[in-house]
Amino acid sequence: MKREIKFRAWDKVYECYLYDVQNAYDTLSGCVKDENGEDAGYDEECFAGFLDNDQYVVEQYTGLHDKNGREIYEGDIVRTGKDNIGDPEPMIGQVIMREGSWLIENEKMQEAIELFSEITSREVIGNIFENPELLEGKQ
Known part of the structure; x- marks a missing residue:
């Protein structure tokens, strides 16, 4: 591939x-x-x-698209959907690369989940430079 x-x-x-x-x-x-x-x-x-x-x-392109077809880049702020079966709860976090994997990291909650998932939705809602307030929960 x-x-x-x-x-x-x-x-x-x-x-x-x-x-x-x-x-x-x-x-x-x-x-x-x-x-x-x-x-x-x-x-x-x-x-x-x-x-x-x-x-x-x-910032590098992850090779993935969100639920709306938008390309996901490192530094994007992503929201997981309420339909997410595999994630504990919906969250908002920054796309990062750690140890060879693309993750959604929420520093405030001190958690990270994998960006790619076959059973959950992801949506780009902003990026770290233009929308830093999204990471603080002020949507």
């Missing part, structure tokens, strides 16, 4: 996400996209320009 590898970057200066930052240089198109799929006008010389620059926080 082939897994799609792609990254987005949070620009700390302009406070926006840039999508497909790796593919722009893998294909030599040089076109980094904004959240609407439009050319964002960035001219970093290569993907390493995003990785080695304190202006950006690079």
Whole structure:
């Protein structure tokens, strides 16, 4: 099974996400996209320009989609559904990578559950940069 590898970057200066930052240089198109799929006008010389620059926080695509078909990235804030058979209770947490597994982590409750599940729903409700209040339970 082939897994799609792609990254987005949070620009700390302009406070926006840039999508497909790796593919722009893998294909030599040089076109980094904004959240609407439009050319964002960035001219970093290569993907390493995003990785080695304190202006950006690079986040990886998990290869999974939420219940609405939205791609789930590291740093997204995800809510588990009330229909979740395998989870103890519905929760909200940040998508992280730990020991080779994608998890939903809720630091306040000091718990983490697996992002992937065949029997439960997941929904992206925000991300750590634009919606940090969601992790504090202030929805």
